[in-house]
Amino acid sequence: MIDSVSQPPLARRGLLFILSSPSGAGKSTIARMLLEADEQICLSVSVTTRPPRPGEIDGVHYHFIDETEFHRLVDDHEMMEWAKVFGHYYGTPKAQVKQGLRDGQDFLFDIDWQGTQQLYQRAEGDVVRVFILPPSLDELHRRLRSRNTDSEEVIAGRMARAQDEISHWDGYDFVVINDNVESCFTKVQQILNSERMRRARQTGLIDYVRDLMNPSDE
Numbered sequence: 001m002i003d004s005v006s007q008p009p010l011a012r013r014g015l016l017f018i019l020s021s022p023s024g025a026g027k028s029t030i031a032r033m034l035l036e037a038d039e040q041i042c043l044s045v046s047v048t049t050r051p052p053r054p055g056e057i058d059g060v061h062y063h064f065i066d067e068t069e070f071h072r073l074v075d076d077h078e079m080m081e082w083a084k085v086f087g088h089y090y091g092t093p094k095a096q097v098k099q100g101l102r103d104g105q106d107f108l109f110d111i112d113w114q115g116t117q118q119l120y121q122r123a124e125g126d127v128v129r130v131f132i133l134p135p136s137l138d139e140l141h142r143r144l145r146s147r148n149t150d151s152e153e154v155i156a157g158r159m160a161r162a163q164d165e166i167s168h169w170d171g172y173d174f175v176v177i178n179d180n181v182e183s184c185f186t187k188v189q190q191i192l193n194s195e196r197m198r199r200a201r202q203t204g205l206i207d208y209v210r211d212l213m214n215p216s217d218e
């Protein structure tokens with residue numbers, strides 16, 4: 001039913017919504033759910049020098065590029081942030097994000113703590129940082145194996161790095177434990193929706209409130 005007194009949505013600035021976690025804690029799962037459920041947010045597609053995993057599509061999950069191209073992007077200052085993770089380079093190209101933010105587009109980032117620090121330094125006011133923790137290290141190990149995408153050697157490397165990654169929990173605005181995937185997802189959605197309502201992000205508010213206070217000006 002159309003409500004005759006309802007207003008069009010107020011203009012607002014987009015935000016950079018960062019999800020980080022030790023590998024295997026579930027950030028890709030939560031990210032996928034968020035992208036399916038929410039039309040106002042899109043994935044910031046990173047570039048990486050890592051080879052694609054089965055099922056990964058170039059341009060959708062990552063832009064898969066070689067090291068020469070990666071270093072060119074860094075040297076030409078076309079990267080918003082970048083890091084070397086598990087022996088491969090990962091980074092966020094600037095171009096896609098800048099205009100989108102002004103148009104009210106939100107971007108989801110699945111990046112590690114190093115990229116989070118760089119994004120925060122560059123765009124503090126636009127960034128919302130969420131860290132996802134596993135319920136236990138045993139469960140983290142189980143999830144990494146259940147994903148069926150990595151060899152035992154790669155899984156051992158990810159487990160060895162997990163505690164180092166967890167130690168960066170205090171560089172985030174929000175921390176959510178992914179015990180149950182549905183409740184974790186709900187909490188992440190609540191964070192996103194609250195952050196959208198911050199006064200500083202609602203760029204249409206000034207005109208809206210002016211009209212409320214001076215109805216005769218219309």
Ligand code: ADP
Nearest residue numbers: 023024025026027028029143146147179180181
């Ligand atoms: P990450 O992106 O953090 O590396 P994934 O999202 O790929 O982690 O999750 C790792 C594995 O754990 C996947 O197989 C996923 O289906 C599973 N998983 C994610 N969240 C939960 C949960 N709350 N309970 C059980 N399994 C989960």
Ligand code: 5GP
Nearest residue numbers: 046082083085090091092110111112114115
């Ligand atoms: P994966 O190879 O499992 O897709 O990602 C490995 C790690 O790299 C994850 O911790 C992921 O968050 C991180 N990562 C993915 N893209 C980027 C990026 O653009 N920048 C940074 N800094 N980290 C990234």
